[in-house]
Amino acid sequence: MNPATNALAVMPSLLAVAIAALMSALITWTSRPLLQRYALARPNARSSHRIPTPQGAGIAVIAATMLVASAWAAWANVTIPPALIMATVVITLVGFADDIVSLPVLVRLVLQAACVGAVVFTASDTARIVPALPLPLERGLILLAGIWFVNLVNFMDGLDLMTVAEVVPITAALLLLGMLGDLSWPAVLIATALCGAMLGFAPFNRPVAKVFLGDVGSLPIGLLLGWCLLELAWHGQSAAALLLPAYYLADSTITLFRRIARREQFWSAHRSHFYQHATDNGSSVPRVIGEVFALNLVLASLAIATVHTGSMAITIIALLTGAIAIAFVLRRFSRAQIS
Template sequence: MERFAPLLLIALAAGLAFALCLALRPLMMRYALARPNARSSHRTPTPQGGGIAVLAGAFLALGLALALIPMEASARQGLILVMAAAALLALVGAWDDIRPLSPALRLPLQVLCVGIVVFYAAPEVRLLPETLPLWAERGLALIAGVWFVNLVNFMDGIDWITLAGLVPLSGAIALAAGYGIVDPATGLLAAALLGGLIGFAPFNKPVARIFLGDVGALPLGLLGAYLLYRLAGSGALTAALILPLYHVMDSTITLFRRLGRGEKVWQAHRSHFYQQATDNGFEIVEIVAQVALLNLCLIGLATISIALPGLWAQLACLLAALMLTGLLLRRFSRKQARP
C-alpha cells in the first residue's frame, strides 16, 4: 500500500481539486472577479480563487495520508507546520485579492509564514554547514523563501504559466522521493501538490475559466520553496538551484530592470519576459509549452547533477541550465516572425 501511496495521493488530490473548482466557481464568479486592465493578459472578467481548490484538494489528500501512513513524529509535525503556514499565507492572499494590502503589512506576514517553515518545519536542514554559520544560513534561507513566494505570485500572469513551473518541479521531487533522494514525507507533499495542480489545470487552460489568485499563488510559492529547500538539504543543492531556474531568472532579471528604471516594483506591470512574448506575437499555449519543455530539460540536468556529484559536473550542469534558460528568455524578448 505504501509503495503506491504517492500515485493514490496524486489521484485523490486531483479529484478533490477538480470537484472543488466545479463547486466554488459560481461563488467566485459572484465575489472574486478579476477584471481586465491595461496590465492584464486576459480580456474578459474571470473568477479568481482557484488556489483554494488546489490547496484544499492537496491538503485533504495529504491529511488522509498522514492518518493512514506510519511516519516519524518529526516528519509528521513538519508537514503539519508547512500546511499551517501555507494556509495562513492563503488567508493573506485572499485578503489581498479582496482588498489589496499595503507592502508594509503584506511583507511581514510573508516573512512570518516563511519563518515558520524555515525555523520550525525544517530545523534539521543544513545546506552549507562547513561554510556558513547556522544564523547566516537561516537568514539566507528566509530571504530566498520570501523571494520565491513573491516570484511565483509575480509570474502568475498568464494561463497555465504557474502550472508549467510547479507541475514539473513537484513531479520531479515526488519521483526523487521514490529513489530515496529526499525523505518520504517530502515526497508525499510533492505528490499532493502535483495532484492539486493537475485537478486545477482543466479550469486554467487557455482561455482560463478560473485564476489561482493570490490566495493560491502565495502559498503555492511557499510549498515550492519548501520542496526545494528539502531537496537542497539532501545534498542536491545544484539540482535545487536548477529546477526553478526559468521562474527565478525571469522574475529576478525583471525586478532588477524595474529597480534600475526607478519603478515601484510592488505595482502590477507587463515587463516579464513571458509577458513580452505575448506582445511579441507568441500565443499563450506556445509560451507555456516552451517553458514546460525547458523545465523538462532542467529536470534532466538536475538529475545528472545528482548522479555526478563532482564539482566540475555540478558547474557544467548549472552552466548548461543557465544557458538554456537565457536562450528562452532572449527568444521571448524578440518579435516572433510569422509567415
C-alpha cells in the same frame, strides 16, 4: 526498509496524484459560481486576459494538496512539520484576503515573512546548506530567499497555465527523486499531492482560462514548493534545488533588477516579465506555455542528473546547460515573435 517507507510503497504515488487531481477539479468546479460573484478579476493595462475572470481557485489546489498529503501522512506514519501546515493555512488566508480587498504591500510582506520564518526557524539545527556559515546567518538568508520565492510565484502567475507548466514538472521530479531516496518523505507527500492538485486545476485554467489561481493559490504554492526545494537542498542537493525552479527565478529576478535600475515602483503590478513580452510581441499563449513547459522538462532532467551522477563535473555542466537553455528562451521571449 522502514515501516513508513513500506506504507508509502503500498499506497502508490499515482493514486495520490489521481485523488488530489479529482478533488482539486471538483472543488474548482463547484466554487466557480461563488468566485464569479465575489472574486472577479477585471482586465486592466497590466493584465493578460481580456474579459472579467473569477480568481481564487487556488483554494481548491491548496485544499486538495493538504488534505491528500495529510491523509497519506497519517496512514503511512509520516510527520509533516506542523509549522508548515499552520504557515500554509495562514498564508492562504492572506492570499484570500488580498484577492478580495487588496491588502497593503507592507502588511502582505510582514505576514508572508511570519509564515516563511515559522517554517525556516522551526527546522532542525542539523538541517544545513552551508555548514561553514553561522546558523543564524544561514537561516536569515533562507528567510529572505523564501519571501522572494513566495512572491515570485505570485508575480509569474500572469498567464493561462503558466504556473501549471512550472509546478507540474518540478513536483514530478521531486516525486521521482523521493522514490529514489534523495528527498524526505514529508516533502515527497507534499510534492505528489501538489502535482495532482495542479493537474486537476489545469483544465479550468487552459487558454482561455475560466478561472485563475489568485493570490490564495500562488502564495501558498510558493511556500509549499519552496519548502520542498529547501528540503532537497538540506539533503545535499543544492544544484538540483536551484535548477528545478530556475526559469521562474531567472525571469522574475532579472525583471526585478531591471525595474530597480530604471527606478520604477518595482513592488507594483506591471507587464515587464519576459513571458509578457513574448505575448506582447505576438506569440500565442499556448506557444509561450509550451516553451516554458519544455524548458522545465529540460531543467528537471538536468537536476536529476546532478543528483544521480554524484559528479562535480556533471553538476557544473548541468548548471551551465540550464543557464544557456534559460537564456535562449528568455531571449526569444523578449526579442522575437515566435507564434
